[in-house]
Structures are given as structure tokens and as C-alpha cells.
Amino acid sequence: MAFAEPRMPATPASTVAFAARRPRRVLPGFGLSLGYTILYLSLVVLIPLAAIFLKSGELGWERFGQVVGTPRVVAALELSFGAAALAALVNTFAGLLVAWVLARYDFPLRRLVDALVDLPFALPTAVAGIALTALYSPNGLLGSLLEPLGVKVAYTPLGIVVALVFIGLPFVVRTVQPVLEELDREVEHAAATLGASSGQIFVRIVLPAVWPALLTGFTLAFARAIGEYGSVIFIAGNMPMRSEIAPLLIVTKLEQYEYAAATGIAVVMLLISFFLLLGINALQAWSQRRLLGVAA
Amino acid sequence: MSIAVHSINKRFGEFVALRDVSLEVPTGQLVAILGPSGCGKTTLLRIIAGLDSPDTGRVFLQGREATELPVQQRRVGFVFQHYALFRHMTVFDNVAFGLCVRPRRERPSAAAIRAKVEELLALVQLESAATRHPMHLSGGQRQRVALARALAVEPQLLLLDEPFGALDTQVRQELRRWLRRLHDALHFTSLFVTHDQNEALEVADAVIVMNGGRIEQRGAPEEVYDAPASGFVHRFVGSSQDLPARRTAGLLYVGPMAPVPSAGTDGEVSVVVRPQDVQVNRAGEGWPGVVGAVRVVGPLVHMEIALEGHNGDPLVAEFERERYRADPFLTGQTVCVTLRRYRTYPTDPVG
Amino acid sequence: MSVAAHLPRPARGLGRGFLVALALGYLALFLLLPFGVVFAQALSRGLATYLHALTEPMARSAISLTLTVAAIAVPLNLVFGVVAAWTVTKYDFRGKSALITLIDLPFAVSPVISGLIYVLLFGAHGWFGEWLAAHDVKVIFAVPGIVLATVFVTFPFVARELIPVMQAQGRDEEETALSLGATGWQTFRRVTLPNIRWGLLYGVLLCNARAMGEFGAVSVVSGHIRGLTNTMPLHVEILYNEYNATAAFAVASLLAMLAIVTLAARAALEARAPELKRTGRTTGGHE
Secondary structure, three states: OOOOOOOOOOOOHHHHOOOOOOOOOOOOOHHHHHHHHHHHHHHHHHHHHHHHHHHHHHHOHHHHHHHHOOHHHHHHHHHHHHHHHHHHHHHHHHHHHHHHHHHHOOOOOHHHHHHHOOHHHHOOHHHHHHHHHHHHOOOOOOHHHHHHHOOOOOOOHHHHHHHHHHHHHHHHHHHHHHHHHHOOHHHHHHHHHOOOOHHHHHHHHHHHHHHHHHHHHHHHHHHHHHHOOHHHHHHHOOOOOOOOOHHHHHHHHHHOOOHHHHHHHHHHHHHHHHHHHHHHHHHHHHHHHHHHOOOO | OOEEEEEEEEEEOOEEEEEEEEEEEOOOOEEEEEOOOOOOHHHHHHHHHOOOOOOEEEEEEOOEEOOOOOHHHOOEEEEOOOOOOOOOOOHHHHHHHHHHOOOOOOOOOHHHHHHHHHHHHHHOOOHHHOOOOHHHOOHHHHHHHHHHHHHHOOOOEEEEEOOOOOOOHHHHHHHHHHHHHHHHHHOOEEEEEEOOHHHHHHHOOEEEEEEOOEEEEEEOHHHHHHOOOOHHHHHHOOOOEEEEEEEEOOEEEOOOOOOEEOOOOOEEEEEEEOHHHEEEEOOOOOEEEEEEEEEEEOOEEEEEEEEOOOOOOOEEEEEEHHHHHHOOOOOOOEEEEEEOOOEEEEOOOOO | OOHHHHOOOOOOHHHHHHHHHHHHHHHHHHHHHHHHHHHHHHOOOHHHHHHHHHHOHHHHHHHHHHHHHHHHHHHHHHHHHHHHHHHHHHOOOOOHHHHHHHHHHHHHOOHHHHHHHHHHHHOOOOOOHHHHHHOOOOOOOOHHHHHHHHHHHHOOHHHHHHHHHHHHHOOHHHHHHHHOOOOHHHHHHHHHHHHOHHHHHHHHHHHHHHHHHOOHHHHHHHOOOOOOOOOHHHHHHHHHHOOOHHHHHHHHHHHHHHHHHHHHHHHHHHHHOHHHHHOOOOOOOOO
């Protein structure tokens, strides 16, 4: 027999061995790292953000309603969310196309194009704003072509959408592209051997697989576009009730020392954005669970 | 270094990884923990190393309580399943790491470290790979670097998690014999985790069989093979097959075979038999059946027999090839089966 | 009908060419053209005008302020990013996923609001406004406010790049280092840090690009005092609104070059460390 029966230690087992103990972490430094993370997060992000909610709390419900219920504020919020949704939708389709082309086809300068997709992330928004304005203004390169067709882009709500499309493109491409690249091509080949056409394969095999990523990309682009400021204000024309976005209205109110109004608009925008963020996280958790299966 | 583990319990959320596990390993032994994936064997190894902590229970190393001892102070060598080589360091730097991170007072001189690393690289036959990075090595070479790195700190105890799991069959056979020789030459205590029964039976002084977070049996390899403590061990170690049977009034009825005396409670039981213990007769007593597929497996022959009135898989009988050749059976031929050796276990409701 | 008719057409030929052309046309129109316009406009009145726009005192002061702000904000968020990523990938604890969500929070906040919160805290009518005025400390309409707003908007970048990289690397190497006797600090410095160096550099690049290019948040807290609180993006805005478009585009072209350098460095890093490619590509946040 290779094993002796374990000798019990001198201390009574009932008191020591069965006392549940706090899990000990193997890597040292847990308290310090978590403490620093939470402290810095609180100082830079949480406390300042809490301030805005406390400030709006000072207003009271009635005053809050008055502040954010004026036609100008409502129009600005509607414009911000509407233009953001429209731009995100455009980006969903364009992003899927670009992601598909980048993931599946090889063509000259593919890697350069791949890198360029991130341009809107890297280019400061004020630069994008003045560049788009120069392009689409009536005497600009594109504006002068569109003007005879009766299409006005710069200084109209359409200009806002164009700016938001520029800003939001990488989100959809970058969420969908990795999923397309990792998709098991054998599954598509299997579908082909079973007689599916390429259209059927795309709709029934590829689309269901990229659907969660597409939705995530849409939400990210949408969330980003709602609060966008720098690229929009140059091209928007900023006419109250017509082409004035909510972030600009916050700035205007601030410049007029109307802190209550600025805070009220900000709180409405923040709440909607937070729910979007929560939605994204839930979506990602859900699609991850779905991909990993029940066992994980 | 001896290991003693007392009544360890460990859960991860809802999943119970270890249930009341106790074991003792004397100094100098090479012990295998054998079990299917998810049986808790890796968790047990990590708890002994100090990489996980038990919810309850205690760990003793060399007779001293080590339950709360940080991993750095346990002086154990741990080899991960996927080796966990430092990918940004050369082979030399990987092996030297444990010596280089010692406090200045205890750290050997640069020359001494160099000598030690070179000695270890010679031991694992990787002198020529010293300046290479892990990604340029084969699986077997990475495994040997991981071993050399663990040995550099002169551990009293070597713990290996599926040490040969990621290697080709040929390489793993060579490496496991090499590990056995190394163990014998260096006189430490080794504990390794595996799901491969051949590995455990061939290399280890003793085998611990685990299932569902419990230790099912511990003993010398032949003991575990010849006298399994449970139906699980019997089925997991070596190949085996089940036949339904019934025990009534101290007699065991296996199909139409003649009843034999058998101690135990009455009712349904499982008879577990290894293929080499199936006796096939051309006529006479036993369970009649029809010969099915016959396959040559290296020096052995596996013959399937469809037993009369038995709905399960055909029974497999194993012969030595030379002996079978001298007196072969024909597919479709009727034969009678008796069992040379078998063990009975309570019928497992899940199968 | 023959069997061949059921097989998918190979992804060559017309369909593929059409899709590639469509995608490239779209990118050229919506990405490349605006980018090219920056340089075309900047140089439209010749090199001398261009260089003058970049070297006049107000431009020089904007450039130096932008560099200063980035030099403060980026290291702060670098340290935070490393510690935060280490915390959430190397330990298990309750509320971890909530913490990761909170780290991402600044991405969900409009840049204008990011500036607004500091005005509400430190502005003349803010909570600490009177105290600050009494002690003669200026935060809003001064450099500290610009730094704070920039720290806020660039807060998640480094952590966001590192978390997936460190998650993919697991803890085996750290655990091995510990079992070989290394201390926690030695493990971090000799094992963890070298393994994440490319991801770290990547995060710092993005953080820096954003810090230098931030417009909305900085605009709210800056007060646009020329020569004092004017960063490069704000300087671009002022010049543009003064109908000095050529000068505005000249300064903008510097920022556009920063974007190119960032993208090129990113591509180079990805070629070096392919594992980066799968991670954190949607780091873009808000501006």
C-alpha cells in the first residue's frame, strides 16, 4: 500500500479544518490596486458625475420640467437623437459592407484601407468639422455639385447627419469585422454542400452570426453620435429649433449663465446614454453566453 | 518533502470542485492524480501549490502547516499544463528567473546563476536552445524548459499539471520515462495530474483516482488495476465493459450463465469485465452469442460477440494475436462465452 | 437543373468587384476626401502663409498648451489604466463587471457634459467656486480645468486596451513567477509589464491622440483666452470663426498629421503584436 491513512493534526479538526476561511488571493497587492482604482475612478469620474445629478436635484421636479420642456430644448433633443439614430443606421449598413469587404476579400492596399477606417477615431473632431464644412458648403467641392440638384447639406440637419456618419463609421466596422474573420468558413462550405445559394448562406448563416455585433456597433455609434459636438457645430448652422443640437444648447445656456437649464439638458442626455451603455453590456454578455453555450 | 492534505473542500460558485479530500504522500514518491476532466484534480494540485486556497481543510508540507503559506514561500516547483513560459524571455532567462528574483543577499552571483542554468539546460538537453524564445520551440522542448525552470529553485516538491497533455504520443512516452529517471536521480517528491491512465500506471509509484471532487481510490498502480475500489475506477482504469446481472439469495445470475455464489445485497448489479477476461468457447456452457467484427490491434485481436438476448453493445473479447491465429473464429459463428475474472458493483442509475 | 447551379458562385468576378468598389468608393467619399481637404485648404495660399500660421505667437502658445496638457493627462491615465487593468484581470472579486462598466463611463458622456461637470464643481457659481475664489485659485477658464476635462475624456483609453490583452494572457505566467519565489512587484515588473508593453503603447497612443485633439470638453472649461487657455483645437475654431480659414486649416493639418502618425503607429504595432488586433478596436468614445 502506497499510502498511509492521513494522520489528523493535533488540533481538533472540528474547530480548525471546517472553519470556512476568507479566500486568500495568490497575487499580492489586491487591496492596493483595487483601492487605487476605486479612488482615482471616484475622484475623476464618479464624484464629478454625481455632482451633476445632485445639482439637478436642487431644481425640483417642477422646475426641472420647465427647464427641459421648453420647445427649443425639446427640438434640440429630438434633433440630436433623431440625427444620431439616422446616422447610426446608415453606418450599420455601410459598416457591414466595409467589414465584409475587409474581412473576406483581398485587394490592393487592403491593409492601408483597413488602417484608414480608424481615421475618425484619430482625427480631432474640430478638424473633421471644418473639413466637412469646407467640402459641403455651397462653394465647396461636394456642395457645389449638390447645389444644382437642390440638395443642401451644410448648415442644415442633413449636414449634422453627414458629420455623425463620419464620426460613427469605425464602430460598426470594428465590432463586425473580427466576428466575420473568426466565422468558421467550414460552416458556410457545409451549407453550400447542402445546396444553399450564396444569398441563402449570407442570410441564414452569416447574418445570424454577426447580428449581435451589428447591434452592438449600432448602439455604440448611436451613443457616440448623441453627444457629438466638435464635428457637428461647424456644419450644422446652429439655428435654434432647426439645426441646433442638444450639446450646443448646453454650451449656449452655460454662456448665458443659465446653469439650471444646462444641467437639466445634460441630465436627460446622460440618463439616456447610461441606459444605452447598460444595454450594450447586457447585449455583449448575452451574445457571449450564446456563443459559449450553456456549459460555460 | 512529504505532503498531507486534510479534509479539503473547495467550491467555485455553485460548482463543488473538491469534497472532503484527504491524502498523504511520503517523501520521495512519484504520485499520479488520475481522473476525468472536471474531477477536481487540478484544483487539488493548485491548492497544494498555494495557487488556490481551500474553503475548508488544511495543507501540510513536510509536517508543517502550510495552508496560509504564500506560494512564494512553499518552495514547490509547479509546471503548468501549457507551460506558462515567459514569452518575452529567452530560454536561458526563463530558467534563470527564479534565481534572479531572489533578494540580493540570497541571490547567487551572476556566474553561479549562469553555471546553474547551463547545468539545468544540459539536464534537459536544451543547451543549444538557450538564446531562443519559447515561441520558436517545439511542444516537447517547451515542456523541458518549464521543468528546468521549476527545478532551478531546487524545490523539494514538483507539481505537474497534465505535464504531457499537449504533446504527441511519441514525445509523451519518451518524456514520461525521462521524468521517471529524473525523479529517481534527484530525489524529490513529485505529484502529477493526468487523465491518461497509461501515463499514471506506467510512471507513478502510486495512483490517486478522483471523480466528482472525491478520491475514489489510492494505491499502487497494479492494485488500482487489479482491485478497483469502485465501478468508476474499474471502468476508468483499463478498458472494461458492463453486463447486467442479478443477485438473488447469494447467487449471481449473469444472463443464461450458470449462477455462482456471490456475497452482497440482492438485486440488480453491474458485472464489469475486462476484454482479456472474456473466455470464448466453441461449445458448452455459458452465454451463447454470434461472432461479429474481428479487428487486429497491433499484437492483439479484438473480437465482438453479439450475446443472445442482450440489447447492449456487443461484448469484446481480447486475444493475443499469435494464439488467435492458431485457432481463429469465423464471423457469424455461434460461440459460448464465460468470464474468467470480473467484479460486481451496485448498478449505477446514470449508467 | 444541374447540381452546379446550386453551388454558391465563387466570391470572385462581378459580385466581389462590385462590393469592393462600393466599399472603397464610400470610404473615399466619407473618409479620405474630408481628410484631403484639410491639407488642400491649408496649403491653398502657399507654403509661406502656411508656415506663418503655424509659427505666429498665438499658434505657438496653443501648440505648447496642448503639449503641456497631454503631458500631464496621459501619464495620469497611463498609471491608472495599468493598475485598473491589473486589478480586474488578475484578481477575482465581487462587482468586477460593474467596475469595468464604470471605467467605460466617460465614453458614454457627451464631451460637453464632461466639461460642464467641472464648471458645476469649480466654476464661479459652482460648489467650490467661492472657496477657490477666496484662495485665489483658478480652475475654470484656466489650465487646471483644461487638464481635468482632458483627464476625464481620456480616462478609459489605456485600461480599455489593456484589459482584453491581459485577460487573454491569463494568470499562469504570474503564478509561475510567484511559485519561483518572485515578489508581487517583481512579478509585475518582470513578467506582466513586458508582456503588455505593446498593448500599453497602443493605449497611450490613443489616449494621447484624444488628449491633444479634445474639443468639446475643453471648449466648455477653457474660456478661449488667447495665448493663455487656447489649445490647438480651440485655436482652429477661433481662426475658422474669424473667417481665417487658411490659418485654421494650417493648424488643423498638424492635428491631422498627429492622426496619421497615430494610425501608422497603430498599424505597426498590430504587425508586431497581432493579438492587439482582436481587442478594443472600438475604443473611440465620445468627443
